[in-house]
Amino acid sequence: MAAELKSESVFDLLKRFLETDEGIELRKKINLVYQFNIAPKKIGIDEVSYTVNLKKGEVNKGPYEGGKPDATFSLKDEDFVKLAEGKLNPQIAFMRGTLKIKGSLSAAQKFTPDIFPKPSKL
Amino acid sequence: MAMRDLVAGGAACAVPGSSSSNPLGALANTLLGSSSKTQERLKEIPIATATSSENRFFQDVEDPLRALPGAEFEQQPFPRPGGQGSEFLRGFRSADQNENGLADAWDEIQRSHVHPPPQANIPQLDHVYNRGPQLQPTLDGPPQRVLSNFLHSFVESSRGAIPFHPAPLPLLGLSEGDKQCIRDRSSIMARHFFADKSEDFINAQVNALLSSLDIDSDVHVKGPLPGRFRELEDYWNESQGSLRPGPHAADGWIAEFNQHRLDRSDPDAWAHAFERQHGANGWASEFEQEQQLASMDQMRGVNVPNLAAMEQTRMLAHTLSQNNDPKFQNSKFLQFVSKMSRGELIIDDNQVKPAAGPSDWATEYQQQYTRGTSWADEYVRDEVSRGPDRWVNEFTTEGEQNGSVDDRWVNEFSKLHVNDWVEEFGQQVEKGELGDSSADNWANAYDEYLNERVAAKRQSEASGGDYVFSGMNPYVGHPNPLKEGQELFRKGLLSEAVLALEAEVLKNPDNAEGWRLLGIAHAENDDDQQAIAAMMRAQEADPTNLEVLLALGVSHTNELEQAAALKYLYGWLRNHPKYGTLATPELADSLYYADVARLFNEASQISPEDADVHIVLGVLYNLSREYDKAIASFQTALKLKPQDYSLWNKLGATQANSVQSADAILAYQHALDLKPNYVRAWANMGISYANQGLYEESIRYYVRALAMNPKADNAWQYLRISLSCASRNDMLEVCDSRNIDLLQKEFPL
Numbered sequence: 001m002a003a004e005l006k007s008e009s010v011f012d013l014l015k016r017f018l019e020t021d022e023g024i025e026l027r028k029k030i031n032l033v034y035q036f037n038i039a040p041k042k043i044g045i046d047e048v049s050y051t052v053n054l055k056k057g058e059v060n061k062g063p064y065e066g067g068k069p070d071a072t073f074s075l076k077d078e079d080f081v082k083l084a085e086g087k088l089n090p091q092i093a094f095m096r097g098t099l100k101i102k103g104s105l106s107a108a109q110k111f112t113p114d115i116f117p118k119p120s121k122l
Numbered sequence: 123m124a125m126r127d128l129v130a131g132g133a134a135c136a137v138p139g140s141s142s143s144n145p146l147g148a149l150a151n152t153l154l155g156s157s158s159k160t161q162e163r164l165k166e167i168p169i170a171t172a173t174s175s176e177n178r179f180f181q182d183v184e185d186p187l188r189a190l191p192g193a194e195f196e197q198q199p200f201p202r203p204g205g206q207g208s209e210f211l212r213g214f215r216s217a218d219q220n221e222n223g224l225a226d227a228w229d230e231i232q233r234s235h236v237h238p239p240p241q242a243n244i245p246q247l248d249h250v251y252n253r254g255p256q257l258q259p260t261l262d263g264p265p266q267r268v269l270s271n272f273l274h275s276f277v278e279s280s281r282g283a284i285p286f287h288p289a290p291l292p293l294l295g296l297s298e299g300d301k302q303c304i305r306d307r308s309s310i311m312a313r314h315f316f317a318d319k320s321e322d323f324i325n326a327q328v329n330a331l332l333s334s335l336d337i338d339s340d341v342h343v344k345g346p347l348p349g350r351f352r353e354l355e356d357y358w359n360e361s362q363g364s365l366r367p368g369p370h371a372a373d374g375w376i377a378e379f380n381q382h383r384l385d386r387s388d389p390d391a392w393a394h395a396f397e398r399q400h401g402a403n404g405w406a407s408e409f410e411q412e413q414q415l416a417s418m419d420q421m422r423g424v425n426v427p428n429l430a431a432m433e434q435t436r437m438l439a440h441t442l443s444q445n446n447d448p449k450f451q452n453s454k455f456l457q458f459v460s461k462m463s464r465g466e467l468i469i470d471d472n473q474v475k476p477a478a479g480p481s482d483w484a485t486e487y488q489q490q491y492t493r494g495t496s497w498a499d500e501y502v503r504d505e506v507s508r509g510p511d512r513w514v515n516e517f518t519t520e521g522e523q524n525g526s527v528d529d530r531w532v533n534e535f536s537k538l539h540v541n542d543w544v545e546e547f548g549q550q551v552e553k554g555e556l557g558d559s560s561a562d563n564w565a566n567a568y569d570e571y572l573n574e575r576v577a578a579k580r581q582s583e584a585s586g587g588d589y590v591f592s593g594m595n596p597y598v599g600h601p602n603p604l605k606e607g608q609e610l611f612r613k614g615l616l617s618e619a620v621l622a623l624e625a626e627v628l629k630n631p632d633n634a635e636g637w638r639l640l641g642i643a644h645a646e647n648d649d650d651q652q653a654i655a656a657m658m659r660a661q662e663a664d665p666t667n668l669e670v671l672l673a674l675g676v677s678h679t680n681e682l683e684q685a686a687a688l689k690y691l692y693g694w695l696r697n698h699p700k701y702g703t704l705a706t707p708e709l710a711d712s713l714y715y716a717d718v719a720r721l722f723n724e725a726s727q728i729s730p731e732d733a734d735v736h737i738v739l740g741v742l743y744n745l746s747r748e749y750d751k752a753i754a755s756f757q758t759a760l761k762l763k764p765q766d767y768s769l770w771n772k773l774g775a776t777q778a779n780s781v782q783s784a785d786a787i788l789a790y791q792h793a794l795d796l797k798p799n800y801v802r803a804w805a806n807m808g809i810s811y812a813n814q815g816l817y818e819e820s821i822r823y824y825v826r827a828l829a830m831n832p833k834a835d836n837a838w839q840y841l842r843i844s845l846s847c848a849s850r851n852d853m854l855e856v857c858d859s860r861n862i863d864l865l866q867k868e869f870p871l
Contacts, residue, residue, distance in 0.1 A: 006682035012747050016781040022815040081682065086839040114843045117813040120775035120786065120806045121648065121680045121836075122744060 007038045007080045010116060011050050015059035017117040023057065026115055030054045032107050035069040036080065043074050043100060054115075070107035074100040084116040305332060589655035597625035604636055611639060614799035616647045617831055627659070634664035641673055646768070648802040648827065648834040650677045666697040672738060676772075679745055687745055688713045691738055692721075701725040701735070715746055733762035733769075740772060749780030767796035771803045774810075783810040801830045805837045812840065817848035822871045829862050841865075 017023045032054050037047040049063040073090075075083070079098055082088035090111060093099035101108045597603050600622065607622035623640040627633060637660035644653035654677045660670045671694040678687035692713055696705035704721050719742050726735045736759035743752035756773040763769055774789030787810050793803040808823035824841040827834055842857050856864050 004684055009682050009747065013779060013781075017813065020781050020783075020814075022813065025815065085836065086843045114847050117781070118809045118840055119680075119682075120778035120809050121650065121802055122676050122741065122772045122775045 005038055005040065005048060005077045007036075007048075007050070007077050007084075009119065010081060010084045011036075011052070011059050011061075013117050013119060014052065014115075018054075018057040018059065027054050027057045030110050030115065032070040032110060033064055033066070034107075034111060035064045035072040037072065037074040038080055039074070039076050041076065043076060043098075047074065069103060071101060071103035071105075071111065073108070073111070074102075083113060085118065086113040089113075301335070304335060587655060587658070589652065589659060591624055591628070592621060595621050595625055595628075597622040598628065600625055603629060604633065607636070607639060607643075611643055614797060616643050616799060616801060617833075619643045620647065627656075631659075632663045634660045634667060634670070637663060638667065638670050638673070641670070641677075645673065645677060646797075646800055646802055647831045648805045648837060649831070650680045653677045654681070668694055668698060668734075671697065672734070672741075675738070676741055679741055684715075684745055685713070687741075688715060688718055691742060692718050694738060695721055695725065698725075700729065700732075715742075718742065719746070731762060733759040733766075736762070737769065737772070740776065744776055744779070747779075749776055752776045753780070765796060767793045767800060767803075770796065771800065771806065774803070775806055778806065778810045778813065781813070783814045786810045799830055801827045801834060804830070805834060805840070808837065808840060808844070812844050812847070817844045820844045821848060821850070822869045825862070825865045825869045826871050829866055832860060832862055 018027060034052045034054070036050045036052065037043075038050065039045055039047045048061070051058070051060045051062065051064040051069065053060070053064070053066075075093065075098060079088055079093060083090055083093065083099075090099055090108075090113070094101055094108075597606060600606055603622045603625035607619050607626055610619035610622055620640060620643050623636055623643060626636040627640060630636060637656050641653045641656035641660055644650075644656055654674065657670055657674045657677065660667065661674065664670065671690045675687050675691035675694065678684075678690065692705065695701050695718075701721075701724075704724055719739070722735060722739045722742060726732075726739060729735065736755045740752045740755035740759065743749070743755060753773065753776050756769060756776060760766070760769055760773065770789050770793035774786040774793065777783075777789060778786035787807060790803045790807045790810070793800055794807075797803075804823050804827035808820040808827065811817070811820035811823060821841060821844045824837050824844060827837045828841065831837075838857070838860065842854065845851070845853050845857055853865070853868060856868075
């Protein structure tokens with residue numbers, strides 16, 4: 001099996017979550033489009049893009065095609081999982097340079113770990 | 123053996139605690155770089171232990187105030203290396219046969235400490251500590267002695283700014299790399315020592331040193347730098363490219379370094395302050411020297427990136443101060459940034475620290491001393507639980523870690539892409555794009571950053587794939603810890619069972635059953651990292667154990683590590699007496715998910731009544747996120763094994779991950795009815811409530827899970843998120859301080 005990004009699971013969960021009542025609430029609250037460039041090892045290398053469209057409630061693999069995303073985040077696979085699990089604070093990651101942000105910072109600030117549903121453990 | 127190893131062999135031992143011991147090694151380390159081959163260092167451990175441990179143990183027994191530099195030597199000169207040192211070693215070595223050896227050795231040292239001081243009579247120490255007439259030592263003997271003595275005398279020449287006399291030396295056999303190091307470092311060091319002297323004097327000093335060592339005396343390095351520095355050069359140029367026209371890396375350093383000195387009001391103040399405070403007696407001076415060298419290392423390691431960061435933050439602070447919002451002006455974040463820009467805070471090892479100004483220096487020194495004490499505590503504790511072999515391993519890894527300091531800071535430096543975000547931030551502030559709340563957000567982020575540092579530290583202790591034993595274990599020495607552990611596990615006292623089982627595997631490290639049950643206990647306690655670590659040991663001891671292979675597959679699935687999970691689940695099939703024939707050996711090299719799933723489907727057709735096959739299938743479908751199929755598999759298995767609480771939890775977790783939270787909660791309830799202390803199910807309950815937006819509810823379940831296992835780190839993170847989502851920010855501090863009693867009182871279930 002080709003090495004899949006761990007982030008894939010998180011995005012998949014988010015995708016399902018956005019269809020629930022709680023997910024619809026979240027969409028209304030944020031109503032922005034984020035793009036994530038996830039790198040397996042080092043930012044900028046072999047990145048895989050995901051689009052989280054909180055206007056339409058969609059999560060897609062690939063860069064945003066409807067124009068410019070409100071904010072684009074670039075980070076490592078591992079860090080993204082930590083971010084989604086609340087183990088890494090996005091602002092701190094940003095200060096450290098392990099999270100890069102393009103676009104509107106105020107849009108980026110609405111991106112918080114609690115928008116991600118948490119994975120349950122078998 | 124390389125020169126570096128001969129000289130620096132003992133130094134690694136001196137680094138973890140304070141750096142007071144083994145100045146010789148540390149000096150050589152500073153000069154030659156601390157990278158060295160593990161094997162060679164291993165051989166030298168006994169010696170290193172003998173010379174450095176004595177000093178350290180003395181510090182431990184002294185109370186911290188008395189443990190000021192020089193104080194211990196006023197009361198009693200140096201321990202005789204032949205004395206307690208070797209006695210300690212004997213005890214240490216005999217530990218394999220005699221469990222009390224270590225304790226005796228320890229006591230021995232404690233006792234002998236009270237005895238009248240022995241005479242210091244070894245030439246090297248004499249030289250180092252007695253700053254007598256022998257400023258220029260006799261230069262003969264083995265090469266490493268000659269070199270270290272020679273370098274010492276160079277260092278000493280700085281004390282009185284005495285011109286340094288070249289001396290004829292025997293052939294030292296320095297490699298080109300060593301020469302390069304000495305050349306680079308001595309020229310920088312000299313600028314540190316002789317800051318008040320003219321450039322000519324400095325050059326003369328360095329040239330004298332270099333010519334004696336038969337090193338090309340051109341202070342300004344020519345040609346390519348050795349490998350380690352080439353990397354630095356890249357990073358340096360990368361970050362400074364826009365600021366200055368790319369000077370040579372080494373020159374850049376020196377200039378940067380001098381500039382940094384000017385930033386501090388009185389560059390020598392801290393050194394003098396130290397001298398005033400502790401007297402200029404031999405030992406203290408030597409120590410000061412040491413610290414200068416050590417701080418040189420820090421200069422190299424930290425300040426170069428810091429200066430870049432400072433420059434950037436200065437720009438940032440300027441931009442921010444243009445913002446007239448009073449709220450913003452008073453924000454902690456702005457204060458943080460301006461502190462950074464003034465150099466009052468530095469980023470060191472990914473942590474923001476206050477810069478050690480002149481007056482802070484002594485404090486820092488004392489802190490280092492205090493750390494020495496905890497080192498010894500740790501050492502004693504470790505000895506109890508690990509035995510000497512472990513200790514040796516640990517020692518070498520620690521040595522390696524210290525050895526990689528150079529690489530580390532280069533990495534660190536590369537992480538500081540300050541340019542990007544400063545620009546970004548500045549632009550946005552100018553455009554007024556940040557809302558009112560942003561200042562508070564950033565300020566909070568800074569506060570959280572401090573918390574995160576604590577968490578990160580804890581994390582780094584637990585990570586690395588090695589099993590981490592608990593510090594204090596009452597079950598060590600128990601006649602039959604395995605039986606006790608099994609009993610506790612059956613009763614559902616998971617955290618207690620973990621301790622008993624740890625005692626078992628400490629006693630019998632090859633007991634697969636001990637490790638396996640320990641792994642299960644951790645998994646049920648919601649700690650997959652430790653579960654994996656324990657299960658790996660179980661698998662080492664018993665490579666074909668099916669339960670172990672399945673547990674490893676499950677834990678790796680939880681950690682989203684697909685390839686590893688697939689490997690173990692396939693291993694389960696291959697080692698199964700009934701289905702092993704299905705597994706084709708050539709598959710093992712290139713596992714494809716589809717193939718493995720197909721094989722398990724075949725297996726389930728061979729014996730549809732085998733619940734285990736359905737369980738593995740369920741896990742596999744979780745890996746591919748085909749949750750409907752996974753749910754069906756687990757439900758089939760549950761018909762065959764309705765009393766399996768972990769199976770109910772697996773069903774619940776799968777339902778939760780396919781956002782059927784209400785069903786999930788029912789399944790968890792089943793699991794908890796069968797096993798009330800199932801921490802993982804409690805934590806999963808919390809997750810399901812949180813994912814439905816029922817944060818208040820989720821908090822109660824997280825708290826319950828944490829009350830049973832305060833080490834469940836995931837649950838702490840999730841609790842924190844739920845607290846802020848439920849607008850219970852008043853309890854965040856309680857959460858951060860992990861005060862479970864208060865949380866339980868506030869959120870009863």
